Amino acid sequence: MTSAYLPFHPNPSSPRFQVPAGAVDAHCHVFGPAVKFPFAPERKYTPVDAPKEKLFALRDHLGLSRSVIVQATCHGRDNAALVGALRNSNGTARGIAVVGAGVEDDELVLLHDAGVRGVRFNFLKRLVDDTPLETFTEIAARISRLGWHLVVYFEAEELDRLKSFLGALPGMVVIDHMGRPDVSAGVDSAEFRQFIRFLDEHPNMHIKVSCPERLTRAGPPYDDVVPFARTLVERFPDRVLWGTDWPHPNMKSHMPDDGSLVDFIPRIAVTEALQRKLLVDNPMRLYWPEEAGR
Numbered sequence: 246m247t248s249a250y251l252p253f254h255p256n257p258s259s260p261r262f263q264v265p266a267g268a269v270d271a272h273c274h275v276f277g278p279a280v281k282f283p284f285a286p287e288r289k290y291t292p293v294d295a296p297k298e299k300l301f302a303l304r305d306h307l308g309l310s311r312s313v314i315v316q317a318t319c320h321g322r323d324n325a326a327l328v329g330a331l332r333n334s335n336g337t338a339r340g341i342a343v344v345g346a347g348v349e350d351d352e353l354v355l356l357h358d359a360g361v362r363g364v365r366f367n368f369l370k371r372l373v374d375d376t377p378l379e380t381f382t383e384i385a386a387r388i389s390r391l392g393w394h395l396v397v398y399f400e401a402e403e404l405d406r407l408k409s410f411l412g413a414l415p416g417m418v419v420i421d422h423m424g425r426p427d428v429s430a431g432v433d434s435a436e437f438r439q440f441i442r443f444l445d446e447h448p449n450m451h452i453k454v455s456c457p458e459r460l461t462r463a464g465p466p467y468d469d470v471v472p473f474a475r476t477l478v479e480r481f482p483d484r485v486l487w488g489t490d491w492p493h494p495n496m497k498s499h500m501p502d503d504g505s506l507v508d509f510i511p512r513i514a515v516t517e518a519l520q521r522k523l524l525v526d527n528p529m530r531l532y533w534p535e536e537a538g539r
Contacts, residue, residue, distance in 0.1 A: 251500040252293045253492035258504030260307060262511050265521050269311040269528035272421065272455050272488025275300055275330045276319060282329070285321030292319050295492035297330035303491055307507050313532055315365060315396065316343040317494060324356060331360035339532040341365050341396050346383045357391050362532055363419070364388050368399040368407065378410050389415045394531065400425040401436050404443065412447050417531065419486065422456040423473055429462045432472040444481060451531070452477050454523070455488045457509055458501040465501070467509060474513035482522050486531075487514075 277284070277294040284291055304312055312334070316327050324342045331340050340361040344353070366381050385395055394417035399407055401424050411418065426437050444450050454474040457467035478485050487510060489503055514520045529537040 251493075251496050253295060253299075254500050254502050257303065257306065257502050260504040260507035262508050264308050264507065264510070265517070265525055266310070267529070268309045268524040269313065269486075269532070270304060270307075270309045270489050270491075271313045271486040271528045271532075272315055272453050273300060273312055273491045274317045274494065275314055275326050276317065276492065276494070277326060282320065282323075282326035284319045285323060287321060288319040290319060290495055292317075292492070292494050296326075297333055300330065300491060301334070303489075303503060307489075307503060310337065311528070311533070312338040313341065313488065313528065314338055315341040318343075318367060319494070322348075324361070327361070328356065328359045334360070336360075343367075344384060344388075346380045346387075348384075348387070353388065353391060357393075361393070363394045363396055365396040365398065365421075368397070368403055381410075382414075385414050385416075392416075394419060396421060398422070401427060401440065404436075404440060408443055411450075412443075417449050417451065418447075419451040419453065419531070421453050422459060422490075423452060423454055423477060425460065426473055428460050428469045428473060432476055437473065441476070441480065444477075444484075448484075451484045451486060451527070452481060453486045453488055454478055454513055455486075456490050458493065458496065458499070458506070459490075464499065465505060471509075471512050475515070478514045478519055478523060482519055483527060485514075485523050486528050487523050 275295060275297050276292040278296050279294060314327055314330055316324055320326055322343050322345055327340050331338050341363045342356050342361045343365055364384060395414055396419045398421040424440050430436060454477050457470035460470050461467045463469045489506055491503060493501060514523045
């Protein structure tokens with residue numbers, strides 16, 4: 246299976262916006278290299294190699310300090326590439342793994358020691374096969390003993406089906422990419438209002454205000470996404486996170502300039518206080534609680 250999407254930007258610009266000291270990229274990936282970390286046979290897409298060295302070099306270029314590396318579906322439940330990146334990060338990266346219900350306790354401990362702090366549940370049918378919700382419930386109970394949290398990825402139209410299940414999950418839950426709203430419907434749409442109500446009712450939910458390049462209908466500079474992300478930042482300032490989503494898997498419309506994605510931040514978090522919560526305080530509390538507040 247050959248790569249089916251655009252390669253990541255070869256020469257991202259230097260952002261004009263200077264992030265606060267200690268800023269965290271709370272959603273990014275490592276892929277391969279495939280000769281060392283083969284992709285899963287059951288994968289729905291094949292990415293280009295995007296190894297840890299490229300990720301950490303980009304992080305430095307953008308002025309960021311730390312990374313939260315999320316296991317993507319192309320590697321399945323083999324978290325070896327993720328663990329390799331975490332172990333080579335000198336403590337500046339944490340991980341979100343993908344595991345099955347049959348995962349051994351010893352493996353969970355090894356993942357924790359490497360820096361994993363959560364598990365991702367993916368509900369996008371174009372990326373993964375269906376998994377019974379009971380399986381996810383079992384996994385959630387297993388990992389809660391380690392103090393991990395859950396990351397969930399779903400599209401907006403799925404919220405009505407999933408909200409009872411999501412609302413019953415134990416501990417902290419992080420929702421990827423703003424729950425993927427239909428930005429063409431507008432920020433006052435019934436769909437987005439339902440999402441806001443769901444967040445109001447579940448204070449354990451955090452939200453990543455990430456991936457304007459995936460949500461936009463207008464294209465760069467993503468003006469149509471700004472009202473959604475800004476609404477979430479201002480309504481839930483202690484519960485929002487931001488990430489690049491590098492290397493932007495499955496992008497076919499265009500490949501974003503990561504420097505421009507950083508410059509998107511002050512458009513959605515318009516004060517220094519909000520920027521610090523979004524980029525430093527909130528991710529540090531979730532992923533480096535032993536250092537938060539220092």
